[in-house]
Amino acid sequence: MARIAVLPGDGIGVEIVPQAIKVLNKVAPKYGIELEYSEGLIGGAAIDAEGIALPETTLQLCKESQAVLLGAIGGPKWDTLPAPQRPEVASLLPLRKHLGLYANVRPTVLNPALIGASPLKEELVKGTDMVVIRELTGGIYFGEKYREPHPSGEKAVDILVYTTEEIERIAKLAFDIASKRRKKVTSVDKANVLESSRLWRETVTRLAQDYPEITLEHMYVDNCAMQLIRNPLQFDVILTENMFGDILTDEASILSGSIGMLASASFGGNVAMYEPAHGSAPDIAGQDKANPLATILSAAMMLKYSFNCSEGAEEIERAVAKVLAEGYRTGDIMEPGKKLVGTEEMGNLVCEKLGE
Numbered sequence: 001m002a003r004i005a006v007l008p009g010d011g012i013g014v015e016i017v018p019q020a021i022k023v024l025n026k027v028a029p030k031y032g033i034e035l036e037y038s039e040g041l042i043g044g045a046a047i048d049a050e051g052i053a054l055p056e057t058t059l060q061l062c063k064e065s066q067a068v069l070l071g072a073i074g075g076p077k078w079d080t081l082p083a084p085q086r087p088e089v090a091s092l093l094p095l096r097k098h099l100g101l102y103a104n105v106r107p108t109v110l111n112p113a114l115i116g117a118s119p120l121k122e123e124l125v126k127g128t129d130m131v132v133i134r135e136l137t138g139g140i141y142f143g144e145k146y147r148e149p150h151p152s153g154e155k156a157v158d159i160l161v162y163t164t165e166e167i168e169r170i171a172k173l174a175f176d177i178a179s180k181r182r183k184k185v186t187s188v189d190k191a192n193v194l195e196s197s198r199l200w201r202e203t204v205t206r207l208a209q210d211y212p213e214i215t216l217e218h219m220y221v222d223n224c225a226m227q228l229i230r231n232p233l234q235f236d237v238i239l240t241e242n243m244f245g246d247i248l249t250d251e252a253s254i255l256s257g258s259i260g261m262l263a264s265a266s267f268g269g270n271v272a273m274y275e276p277a278h279g280s281a282p283d284i285a286g287q288d289k290a291n292p293l294a295t296i297l298s299a300a301m302m303l304k305y306s307f308n309c310s311e312g313a314e315e316i317e318r319a320v321a322k323v324l325a326e327g328y329r330t331g332d333i334m335e336p337g338k339k340l341v342g343t344e345e346m347g348n349l350v351c352e353k354l355g356e
């Protein structure tokens with residue numbers, strides 16, 4: 001029996017996570033995987049219930065599980081809290097840190113059925129298939145932060161730190177992943193300006209010597225932001241630091257039609273975590289409008305990476321592709337002539353297509 005910590009969180013999190021569980025429950029048993037789910041509170045939901053964004057019980061639950069399935073965190077209700085208590089800062093980031101999840105893997109693939117859903121030109125995005133490897137427990141997200149008085153009012157400081165060790169371990173993962181793909185790594189930094197990026201570039205270059213079969217190129221982050229929408233097919237594996245990865249993956253998600261399609265997995269510790277790359281979408285929360293596919297595809301990644309069940313993962317991916325090929329769409333990927341469905345129905349449709 002494998003224990004999964006289920007953390008739906010806030011906003012659309014509580015709507016999309018049950019869809020992924022529904023799918024997992026149909027697929028996992030076929031491959032002899034028995035899953036047991038234990039729900040935990042996190043984010044705004046935990047603040048409301050227990051006065052704290054990451055309760056100790058939730059952290060324990062995650063540590064005792066084989067994998068974590070997370071929905072989304074945050075919302076306007078908690079935006080006015082003092083910064084250190086905000087759900088993002090007080091729950092998701094410490095959870096990643098406590099679990100040692102230094103590597104966030106975000107595959108960006110354009111499903112052929114969604115070519116028209118992308119706002120970018122068809123000839124440009126067709127064939128997009130890349131994966132962004134984002135460092136997740138270092139950099140400016142986790143450096144020292146403070147404010148102090150300043151003659152003009154205040155001075156605010158966020159420190160960006162990277163060590164050789166932090167860069168090496170994420171770079172190794174990127175090279176390993178690339179060696180199973182098209183063997184190209186684009187390491188993204190801002191080495192023309194930032195010292196941390198210069199260390200990043202030197203370290204990645206040195207490590208590349210151990211991977212002679214991989215083509216390594218370096219790209220400045222501003223250029224990468226442009227290249228992603230100018231010529232996305234040039235990318236295979238993008239390797240980058242925490243904040244650049246946060247920004248570039250939102251941008252890259254549009255290549256797959258919508259951020260509602262972007263799955264993610266985080267590795268590094270004993271327990272891996274699977275979560276859609278999007279947020280809690282308070283504007284559509286509670287209305288059965290959210291796209292559950294990013295979460296469902298994250299659950300597929302769970303089968304593949306945490307349970308070594310690539311076949312199950314592929315079955316889910318095929319079912320998603322079928323539903324899209326048949327023209328079913330949530331609002332974020334809707335196009336004229338397609339069939340608009342809600343969150344729940346999208347989950348049911350994927351379940352129906354499994355094994356077909």
Ligand code: IPM
Nearest residue numbers: 073088089092093246277279
């Ligand atoms: C993401 C999100 C988070 C991040 C937020 C919610 C803290 O944007 O996973 O990309 O910045 O890492």
Ligand code: MG
Nearest residue numbers: 246247250277
């Ligand atoms: Mg983000």
